[in-house]
Amino acid sequence: MTTFASIPVKKTSQSRLSDIDFTKLEFGKYIADHMLVADYKNGQWHAPEIVPYGDLKMSPAILSLHYGQAVFEGMKAYKMKDGNVSIFRIHKHHERLNKSLARMCMPEVPHDLFVQGLTTLIETDHDWVPRTEGSSLYIRPLVFASEARLGVKVSDEYKFIIMTSPVGPYYSKPLRVKVEEHYVRAAEGGTGFAKCAGNYGGAFLPTQQAREQGFDQVLWTDAKEHHYIDEAGTMNVMFVLDGKLITPKLTSAILDGITRDSIITLSHDLGLPMEERRVSISDLAEGFNNGKLTEAFGAGTAAVVAPIATINIHGKDYQLPQAGATSFQQQVKQKLHNIRIGAEADEHQWNHIVQIV
Ligand code: COI
Numbered sequence: 001m002t003t004f005a006s007i008p009v010k011k012t013s014q015s016r017l018s019d020i021d022f023t024k025l026e027f028g029k030y031i032a033d034h035m036l037v038a039d040y041k042n043g044q045w046h047a048p049e050i051v052p053y054g055d056l057k058m059s060p061a062i063l064s065l066h067y068g069q070a071v072f073e074g075m076k077a078y079k080m081k082d083g084n085v086s087i088f089r090i091h092k093h094h095e096r097l098n099k100s101l102a103r104m105c106m107p108e109v110p111h112d113l114f115v116q117g118l119t120t121l122i123e124t125d126h127d128w129v130p131r132t133e134g135s136s137l138y139i140r141p142l143v144f145a146s147e148a149r150l151g152v153k154v155s156d157e158y159k160f161i162i163m164t165s166p167v168g169p170y171y172s173k174p175l176r177v178k179v180e181e182h183y184v185r186a187a188e189g190g191t192g193f194a195k196c197a198g199n200y201g202g203a204f205l206p207t208q209q210a211r212e213q214g215f216d217q218v219l220w221t222d223a224k225e226h227h228y229i230d231e232a233g234t235m236n237v238m239f240v241l242d243g244k245l246i247t248p249k250l251t252s253a254i255l256d257g258i259t260r261d262s263i264i265t266l267s268h269d270l271g272l273p274m275e276e277r278r279v280s281i282s283d284l285a286e287g288f289n290n291g292k293l294t295e296a297f298g299a300g301t302a303a304v305v306a307p308i309a310t311i312n313i314h315g316k317d318y319q320l321p322q323a324g325a326t327s328f329q330q331q332v333k334q335k336l337h338n339i340r341i342g343a344e345a346d347e348h349q350w351n352h353i354v355q356i357v
Contacts, residue, residue, distance in 0.1 A: 004117065070144040106145070179312060257299060288313075339351070
């Protein structure tokens with residue numbers, strides 16, 4: 001079996017780092033100097049290397065472009081107080097990547113290739129990790145079918161790439177979201193739990209329409225009845241209802257969010273009772289009417305903790321109170337930040353530390 005204990009690095013002769021204005025980071029606008037590239041052929045992954053970030057020469061017949069075998073992850077790395085870099089929950093992201101790949105009939109990425117490849121990439125581009133609070137280096141692992149062939153088939157060849165991008169906060173203000181009751185993001189038994197490209201492409205039209213109506217995002221409901229909340233566009237969703245943290249219980253239609261999982265763990269540490277269960281539109285409307293729904297927020301790698309200010313249910317706007325410093329969402333956001341930068345003990349062993357020499 002091939003092992004990937006060390007990954008060769010070809011460094012760029014022309015770093016773009018000095019062109020970047022770290023005070024004006026937009027999500028995904030800048031891509032760091034290097035990327036990891038590995039190829040899958042003849043049943044195994046070959047020759048991973050770190051190379052200068054740049055275009056790939058590919059046939060327009062590659063299967064991913066036609067039949068959608070493309071899976072990605074979203075992760076983050078943080079500059080720590082001691083100057084090292086922490087990669088948040090690397091093993092959990094690797095596990096989820098492989099679950100998504102299995103659903104899309106794609107080969108797993110070995111653990112040592114993922115961890116060693118990403119560690120070497122971050123060592124190489126550590127100067128791209130932003131230092132200001134609220135900023136981080138977003139990490140985008142991607143696997144796609146690269147066999148050039150028009151027949152409808154499972155590809156025999158793939159590329160695994162990891163690229164990174166310095167980012168600031170994903171949303172700049174509390175969100176106005178609309179409960180979506182016409183379109184569907186995912187149905188049970190489909191690919192909703194997988195981080196495959198098509199899930200995002202299929203969400204564009206409803207999200208675009210919601211934006212035209214003055215919303216920032218949609219709250220997806222279940223495919224059968226449009227009655228239960230699944231997740232929010234690009235993130236999971238959580239509520240504080242009747243003094244408890246509530247989040248929709250995972251189904252095959254909901255992404256198993258790693259920020260979601262981390263917040264559930266931290267809610268126990270912070271002493272807030274929590275429940276994973278079905279959350280209906282009526283639960284929300286009732287919570288607004290009796291004043292027991294006190295917080296709503298999105299949770300995701302890119303978004304981290306994104307306050308929701310307004311939820312539109314059946315065409316009516318319901319307003320949430322502003323989330324102050326003592327709100328659960330602000331406390332948990334701060335705790336996550338402290339753990340990631342090493343200001344608080346990493347009791348759950350979530351940080352993968354990259355030593356910067
Ligand atoms: C993430 O939070 O990492 C995502 O993948 C959501 C979106 C930016 C695509």
